[in-house]
Amino acid sequence: MKDDKGLLIVLSGPAGVGKGTVCNALRNEDTDIEYSVSATTRQPRAGETHGINYFFKTKQEFEEMIENNKLLEWAKYVDNYYGTPLDYVEETIDKGKDIILEIEVQGAKKVKERYPDGVFIFLMPPSLAELRNRIVGRGTENEDLINKRMNVAREEIDMMESYDYVVENDEVEKAVERIKSIVTAEHCKKDRLIEKYKQLVEVE
Amino acid sequence: MKDDKGLLIVLSGPAGVGKGTVCNALRNEDTDIEYSVSATTRQPRAGETHGINYFFKTKQEFEEMIENNKLLEWAKYVDNYYGTPLDYVEETIDKGKDIILEIEVQGAKKVKERYPDGVFIFLMPPSLAELRNRIVGRGTENEDLINKRMNVAREEIDMMESYDYVVENDEVEKAVERIKSIVTAEHCKKDRLIEKYKQLVEVE
Incomplete structure (x- = not known):
């Protein structure tokens, strides 16, 4: 069952991470999501x-x-x-x-202040996925490049802090599936549903 | 990306709600979930x-x-x-x-005490769905029956309180899809991922 109010979904992430591509792909799918x-x-x-x-x-x-x-x-x-x-x-x-906003990190911050109940999704840039792979992996790169990447990663991790979800954009289709799952799961959240049930029971 | 630890997923709900049927249907799907x-x-x-x-x-x-x-x-x-x-x-x-436990409400309560980080899913009984329909709908039933149902609903809503998600079991396939979405969404939760990233950055 759906709760009565729709969700405000905010899709953001660093420049160049592919927000627009993912959002368009989501738009081409058969969902009930509206687009701001x-x-x-x-x-x-x-x-x-x-x-x-x-x-x-x-x-x-x-x-x-x-x-x-x-x-x-x-x-x-x-x-x-x-x-x-x-x-x-x-x-x-x-x-x-439900409505989705595809927006820059600075804009997302403002939306969060105004609308903290929104569902904030951070599209994870490849630099962070790489970070993981590199740690797991081989370590054949020079120190300058590693330091540069680590600094970028630190900034990105700081941005991530105020979001609810982190979605890796490894493949557009996979990212879209993850976002759809997040929307479905959010509609099943007990906190969103229980107040409504309580009201129904109290009302009688 | 997946965080390192798997999820403990607890599927519960009142007797007769169809936990076993839903869990078996999930088991027949191609997921990576293990069964306790x-x-x-x-x-x-x-x-x-x-x-x-x-x-x-x-x-x-x-x-x-x-x-x-x-x-x-x-x-x-x-x-x-x-x-x-x-x-x-x-x-x-x-x-x-990930591992899923299909379990009675009393057992779920004990698991919650021991393992509060689990993902607790309450399978919603038809009585609550009916409650909604009836409120929306016609009101042709006698008062006794309504009161009886309201009491059952109140008890079920009380049970629901300590869960993270509520999944309506209107159709088994739909319930299974919702549970799969919840699992995917949980793996995307910022709180589960960010600590790992922070460690990766600190470690350097």
């Missing part, structure tokens, strides 16, 4: 549709959204604003549907 | 094999296991002992393999 549409002030490119690729906004509209606390998170890159409209996310989860 | 074999002092029945269906023990052997704290839980029914040998469970998870 970002708002932006940049011009639509050929083939992009308002409400599907982005919500296209004027600078003034976007700044009003910021002002009125209507964005779950936002950032400015190269004179253009990008952000996650709160209304769409809330309407979706209120309807009992 | 109980010890008992009762006589083997035709077709039962030592080490597969049960570990068959004498009364004295069993009482020595109790004495030496070698059982994760045990109970006595009609002059025979039944219990879960600790060694087999620990050897399995130490090898990095």
Whole structure:
């Protein structure tokens, strides 16, 4: 059985880890998950549709959204604003549907502050998988390269701290299966279900 | 990636909920999960094999296991002992393999005391699913029957409290899929993975 509210699922990870690829692959699967549409002030490119690729906004509209606390998170890159409209996310989860946000680490941090009940998934970069293999393995690399990798790994591990799950992106299909399993498992969590049952029993 | 230790998965729920059926169906699937074999002092029945269906023990052997704290839980029914040998469970998870225990609610409680890190799954009885349907639905039943069901539901909700997950057994195949998803998700939990990464980074 499903609990009444949908889940806010946040998929993040370091730049280049393949968030977009995994998210698109998930989108092509037959799931009930909705996808958050970002708002932006940049011009639509050929083939992009308002409400599907982005919500296209004027600078003034976007700044009003910021002002009125209507964005779950936002950032400015190269004179253009990008952000996650709160209304769409809330309407979706209120309807009992799950919604996924594919987002940079900094944005995910802001979402976590605003919405700590979300399911935060960290897509694990190959550097960490390599770290494991290298430790298990041979140790034929020079010290500089090892140190460099260890520093990157340390930063990535620090990022990981505030997430609920870590999904290795070894193969896109496997990563997608893991994310789907996490969503299923989250719907089975006792803490999400028991309050509802208690209410049903109390109500009588 | 998998963490080093396997998971102890405990599948329980009220009598008659279908624990055995679900566990057997899971066993027929192609998973890496091992199954705990109980010890008992009762006589083997035709077709039962030592080490597969049960570990068959004498009364004295069993009482020595109790004495030496070698059982994760045990109970006595009609002059025979039944219990879960600790060694087999620990050897399995130490090898990095998951192991599932299908067990009565009282036994699950004891396992929880001894092994709080286990993954505790409560198989939801139809009475609770019915409760939901009835609330949503029509209300054509008499008050006595409703009260009786509400009392059963209250007891079941109380049992549920100490579990991590609640899996509805609406269809065996669906219940099996949910359990498999829970196992996959548990292996992706940040808390299970991050310590290992931290150690790898510190070790250097």
